[in-house]
Amino acid sequence: MATTGIGTETGAIIATPTPPKESGGANVRGIVLPLGLAAIVLVGWQLAVTLGHIPPVILPSPVSITRYIIERYDILLMHAVPTTLESAASFVLATLLGIALAIIITYSQIAREALYPNLVFFQLIPKIALAPLFIIWLGIGSQSRIAFSVFIAFFPVVIATTAGFANVDKGMLRLCRALTASEWQIFTSVRFPAALPHIFSGMKIAITLAIIGVIIGEFITAQAGLGYLIIFATARADTEISMAAIVVLCICGLLLYGLVALGESIANRFYSADNS
């Protein structure tokens, strides 16, 4: 090393133009860089609000939002619970519906020809426009929010799972047929495991769409939930509550996404091509 002394760990990481050779360094970098950028943005936001004298109605500062979350966590939690539960329920239903439709599309040619073009066409509709109709059809309870959320979240699961089922090695199918395997055996031991990476990528999109679906439902009609809180607070120009609710919503979203990613890594332990 030509230079000595001041090169602290962070300094070295920021200064290095090429990625460090050992993976440990790359990992640290992968965490430090995004967190650093987020910290810079937050500090900039805080400074802009305090030094620029932006009124809290327009934009509350990160510090005041954090203080609100800490002080009123009980209220936020009260609203976070139904939103999270309804999102999770919608996600599970959307996944089951998506996989079921993918199985039908894979195994029935008639269903495939009749269903698939309609599904794709359906996808072109701005589905959010249909949200109020679900209230008319199913009332103002959680069932209409969940139904709407399933409606917008199942599609990526169908597409990804169908692609996964079709992706299976033709030689493997021939081997199975030569071994007199039943369709069910082929499905459980070859098709489904081979499709798992596809299914999980569909599920990861579905979980974010499921949350969006529930929030939209809560915007339209709800007596509780983070979407309701956001609409309620914004109507009263209480931007601080609104922002706090959005932060909590992000945390809930991360939590749900993390659960899906956890499921994926558990599945990977059994169905990965790399040795664990």
Add this chain to the structure above:
Amino acid sequence: MSWPPPKRAPPSSANMSVDLTLPLPLTNSIPAINAGAAPSAPLVSVRAVEKTYFTRQAPVQAVASASLDVARGEFVSLLGPSGCGKSTLLMMIAGLEQPTGGSILLGGAEVKKPRRDIGVIFQDATLLPWKSALDNVLFPIRILKLPVEAYRPRALELLNMVGLSGFEHKKPSELSGGMRQRVAICRSLIHDPDILLMDEPFSALDAITRDQMNVALSEILETYKKTVIFVTHSIREAAFLSDRVVVMGGRPSTIALDMTMPFPRPRRFEIEETPEFALVCRKLRLTIEEAHQNPLAVRSAASGTFAGKIE
């Protein structure tokens, strides 16, 4: 129970329906393959088989009137340039394709669909990428709903036999092409099928690995005596491995030559250096070339069996 099992009795012995080489009897699941057939009858009998694929465009006649008998314990190669219908014929014997004419008999019974007493190997190893070598070898046992634990020692023994002990728990991505194909060979033997059908199993391998695999396969078959039908487009490979080489050629293709290989067993790689081997290869090559130019002329001229001399 001793393992590896003793060599099978020669084909002439009378009762073959009780198989002593199995770790467990396959009970009622597999009907004895030659039940009802005369002891001297061929195990596989291909009779005037034709196959025409009806595609969206013109129909493709892949095989025109092929006839072939394979005795129990025999190693027969189907040799010919690619596109001459070798795979098609093999898939029909496996019950994976239906002939459009003629019939295929296995132990006297017509082949209508795949049977569990046949083992298949394709050009690609087609292993499950998420399963270990050992679990891939045991895959047929799971499909056939046999007791997996009882077959585990046999799977380990087979892997050891092909030089893969120590690699049992590796996944296919960690194995070389030759190693993967060896796992596939073990998988085809695990349920102790009577017949092995191999479709260019070593074509995707490099020349050195391929020679090693040829020696390994003939060693395996000295221990686990099987009836083998082996598809290849390599003349040397066919001559080295086979008891008989069947040359397919012409369009639509028929059987141009059915030739017995005069080399003693066990075979070692040195036989490839003998003048006799060179003569056999030459005869095979000439037949293939002729069949390619004028199929009808060859069929009448070269249908005799090779008897050790070359005219």
